[in-house]
C-alpha cells in the first residue's frame with residue numbers, strides 16, 4: 618500500500634464504523650475523530666490512545682498509514698500535543714474567538730514539515746506516505762484536515778458537542794443549524810436514552 622485514499626478532503630477516509638476497536642469513529646471529520654481519542658473531556662476523561670500501538674490502531678482504523686509502521690513513545694506524545702492543539706483551536710472558534718497563536722503554529726508546523734504529497738492515482742486522490750516514518754506523515758494528514766476544517770468551514774459551523782461530559786467537536790452542516798452532538802451513534806444516543814429514562 619502506498620498511501621491512503623483522500624477523496625475530496627482528508628475527512629472522507631473511507632467508510633468507518635461508528636464504533637471500531639474501542640475508538641469513536643462516528644464523527645464525519647477526521648481531525649475531530651482524532652480529538653475524540655480523548656473522550657469524556659468534561660467528565661472522567663478516557664484516553665483511547667494510551668500506547669503507541671493504540672495510536673497505530675487508530676490511524677489504521679481511519680485508513681491512514683501502513684500495517685507495520687513503527688510508532689514511538691515520542692511520536693505518541695507529539696500526537697497528543699497535536700490533538701490538544703486541534704481541540705483548543707476548535708473550542709476557541711466554536712466559542713466565537715480565534716485559536717491561540719501557539720496552537721496555530723503547531724498545526725502549521727505539522728503541515729509544513731511532515732505532510733506527504735497528495736497525488737492522483739487512477740482518478741483517485743491518495744496521500745503518498747514516505748517509507749521513513751509513515752505514522753508521522755499520517756498524523757500530518759490529520760493536521761491538514763484540522764487546518765482545512767478549522768479555517769475553511771464553508772457550508773458549516775464548528776460547534777462543541779452538547780452532551781454533558783463530551784466536549785467533542787463537529788461541523789454542523791444541517792439545515793437550520795440544529796445539530797447538537799458530535800456523533801449520533803455515541804452522544805446522541807446517550808442523551809436520548811437519558812431523556813427516555815427521565816420521562
Ligand SMILES: [Zn+2]
Nearest residue numbers: 778783799804
Ligand atoms: Zn459528543
